[in-house]
Structure formats: C-alpha cells, structure tokens
Amino acid sequence: MSEIVPSHSLALYLCLAGCVAVTVLPKILPVTFLRGDSLHPLFRRWLDFVPVAVMSALVGSEVFFYEGHFNCGLSNLFLVVSLPTLLLAWKSQNYFLTIAVGLVLVILARASGLY
C-alpha cells in the first residue's frame, strides 16, 4: 500500500520533491561546475554534436511511435504530417511557421475524420 502514491498526501509531495531534484540537478550541475575552457578537445567535439543528437533521438521516438506503438505506416498521423512539415522547416528555416503549420495539419486531419 505504501508503494502507491495517493494524491494530496505526504507521499505525493515526497515523490514530487524527488522528481524536482532529478530534473534540476542534471540541468545545473554541469553548467555550474564544468570549466568550459579546460575540456579535452575530443570531449568538446563530442559535446558539439549533442544538440543535433538529442533532438533527432527525441524526434524519432515521438514521431515513429504513435499513440504508444511503433508505426511507420500511413495510419501514423504524426509521421504523415511530419513529412511535409519537415520539408517546410527545411525550406523556410522558420521555427514559428513550422510549428503553426504542423499543428494546423494535425487538427485538420483529425477534424476531417481520416484519423
């Protein structure tokens, strides 16, 4: 019983405190304590590729897993919408426009009853 988290209880707040800690610590520790000018060149080179790598890992696991399951077919709305959105992002290099068009396409696809 003590394993389950009831809402509005001490357990909820303790769990929340733990989650805040494991979220904030990874954000602040390296940037606060790592001396950026004394890193090994190979490590710096590796760090240079972290942004593109993180983002592509996130895109992959969001877009190819629709509603919790791996899906690389036409029934995956996120995948179908992401193709024209990707093209738009590439051509326009416009972050704002890309997000707006992507969201509108999802709304239209669902409103049309196709998805």
Add this chain to the structure above:
Amino acid sequence: MEQASSASPAVVGIKRALPILLGYLPVGFAFGVLAVKNGIPPSVACAMSVLMFSGSGQLMFAGLLGAQASSLSIIAAVGIVNLRYLLQSAAEAPWLTGLPRLQRFLLGLGLTDETFAVHVTALQKGWARNLTTLFVCNHLAQLGWVGGTVLGAFCGGLVHDVRPLGLDYALPVMFLALLVLQCVSRLHVLVALFTLLLACGLKYVGMTQWNIALATIIGAGLGALLVSRRERHE
C-alpha cells in the same frame, strides 16, 4: 531568425522566445489538463511547472501517477528521461566560459530542450553571447509554460480530449523544427539520421526510458569520431 544586430538584447531575447512560447502554451495546457485528470491538485500542477520546467518529465510524472506507479519508479523514470539535460548542460558550458558561477547556475535552471537548442544554434552561427538575451528568452519561455499549465489546470475541465486540438503533436513538432535548425552540415544530417534510427531501434526493443540518453551518447560519438578522422586526413 535574428539578423538585426542593431536590435536591443532584450528585443532579440523576446524574438527568440516567441516561437518557444507558441509551443509551450499548448503543451503546458495539455500538461495541466492531464495532471488534474490524474489526481494532481491544480495548484501543485502549477508549482511543478515553476520548479521542474520540463515537459517530458512532468508529462511522465502525471502519466505514471495516473497508472498508479510507485514513488520510486516515478522518480527513476523521470531521472532517466532527464539524463539528456546532463548532456545539454555540459554542451552549453563551453559557451558560457567566463561567466560568474551564479549566472551559469541561473542559466542552467532555464535550460530546456528548446531554450538550449535556440541558444546553441545562435552561438554556433556566431552570435555574440548576451546575458540579457539569454535570461529574457528563458524567462519568457517559462512564463508561457507556467501560463499554459495554469489555464489547463484550472480551466481544463472544459476540454474532454486534447487530441482534436492537436496538442499531443505540439512537442513532436517543436523537436522537429529544432532538429532542422541543427542540421547545419552534411555530417550533422548523417549524425541525425543515425541517432534517430538508433533511438527508434532501442525503443522498439523495449528500452523506453534510456533510449534518448543512450542514442545521444553514441550518436554524438559518431559525429566526434568522423570530425577527428577528417581532420587527420587533411
């Protein structure tokens, strides 16, 4: 996105934050709705957006709470998903060299996938670092995140399902747009494709929490290796 070098640093920060704000409002709203549906009091949901400021971590917390997971397993899952912040924070460190420790700490608090990506992209394109721009952008982004959460947590009862509003696609499309901005060379595109496939493969075989951090470590390693090899040949 920001060519005008004559614009004041605060204006540059606002311009940089606006697209993030546009994405955070709906995702924050979706989190607020989901949190309250899963038994988190609205005020606590809003406090989470102030203290955690992490879309994936907070959504995971709400989802697992609704699924009756144990406290420890929730903390472990959120911690593993957030390992990528460790990598991003380390990647930001070289760009913040020379700043006082307190300011680096405060900039670390404002780190998210999105703020990290826009700042590092600008710095890689030669933007001269400016603290006002960094802080204005981070705080505006968080304002959007908390604002969306407040709306979702207190008015979310009016919405039965966030799917017709496309809110579940807000996070993926933000990642997609940021990824494209990161693909500045053929090598970056190669690293992106490799990491994307690897993250999908790892998730497919059941690694649903570690996949992001592990794929990132290996994918960035491939990039570093290829750059080193190319320099040795030149």
